[in-house]
Amino acid sequence: MKIVVVGGGIAGASAAYHLAGHSRSPDVTLVEAEAQLARHTTGRSAAQLILNYGEAPVRALTVASLPFLITPPEDLVDHRLLSPRSLLTVATEAQSPTLDRALAEGRAMDPSITEITMEEAVRRFPPLRPDRFIRAMLEPESSDIDVAGLHQAMIRGFRARGGAIAVSTRVDAARWRAGRGDWEIETTKGVLSADVVVDCAGAWGDVVAERAEVAPIGLAPLRRTAFTVASRWTDSQQWPLVADVDHSWYVKPDGSQFLCSPADEQPSEPCDAKAEEIDVALAIDRINNATSLEIRSVSSTWAGLRTFAPDRSMIIGPDPDRPQFVWCVGQGGTGIQTAPGAGRLTCDLLLDGEPGSAFDHCDLDLRRLLPDRFR
Ligand SMILES: Cc1cc2nc3c(=O)[nH]c(=O)nc-3n(C[C@H](O)[C@H](O)[C@H](O)COP(=O)(O)OP(=O)(O)OC[C@H]3O[C@@H](n4cnc5c(N)ncnc54)[C@H](O)[C@@H]3O)c2cc1C
Incomplete structure (x- = not known):
């Protein structure tokens, strides 16, 4: 069986890696429009693992991902992909009921989640202004993810399993040839054929579907802004990621810097997203109000498109x-x-x-992942 996977971000790299390793040994090609893999959203994330995050099917996929993330194959990566980075969520008096809900929901999945005093919160993240917040929740099991290491491990494994990669190869059209029972795929580098096309095109997921004459799902790419600022503390790398419970800003220690975001969700066309000055300014204002970071200038800014289905669960499976x-x-x-x-x-x-044994203990509700729910 010949399979073409469209998109060389983390989704395409993982799908291609697993497909190439299947006992039926399909012939898999990963095609990427850009000259480099992972240039779009995958290269722009905050690199955090949070068990207590997202819709239930997404949480199940996080649980199913833990064995690879915690113990990646030794032949693919020689260092840990995860390192400890707890998550501290703070709430004002008005946000207190939201924190109660977050605690109840979080503990149901991760019993290590606890409420801590504001004194303890400030001990863990010293620039936090204790006069602004009354409550804090700690998720000790959260981690940093080595995103480049994870992506490279999958690409390395894919190549080792005989997979082929074509960069600077954008899929412009795909026609299903009913008589032959295969796809004719037009790309910027020529025509390919395949028995199956796998759409891992991120923000362009619906665009690729329409180019293959498959009805779009209604994906919404939402721009999220991020930027870094220098840290004047020598030990800040040990601190948690801190966020407010309404998801209106977060700050994450990042080496000798802080990665900051207004946690925005601006609707966007699929594109090479860029940070808008107004969103950076908004984040600086919120973070300076919540902390004593006293941000006056930024080192670098960027934005990426977080792309959601209408129900904010993922879409996985055959159309x-x-x-x-x-x-x-x-x-x-x-x-x-x-x-x-x-x-x-x-x-x-x-x-x-059907899902294999890797999903046996994940509480996976497949109906909330299959594309069928939108048809
Ligand atoms: C600021 C920010 C913070 C984030 N923080 C986190 C976090 O802490 N933890 C977390 O888990 N996630 C985080 N995310 C989300 C995460 O980055 C994305 O969910 C993930 O990277 C999406 O990967 P993808 O492979 O689907 O998309 P992408 O990485 O965008 O890959 C899609 C690829 O498809 C290619 N493509 C598109 N059309 C075609 C075509 N016609 N032909 C060929 N190729 C094509 C594109 O060029 C692109 O390379 C964050 C995102 C942002 C923006």
């Missing part, structure tokens, strides 16, 4: 109207932490028709 077109899109704000599970599930559904 019901064109089963030779398989979706793996809608990664939203959790595409890195869910990548091993999402790629595995894409492979299982494509080649075996």
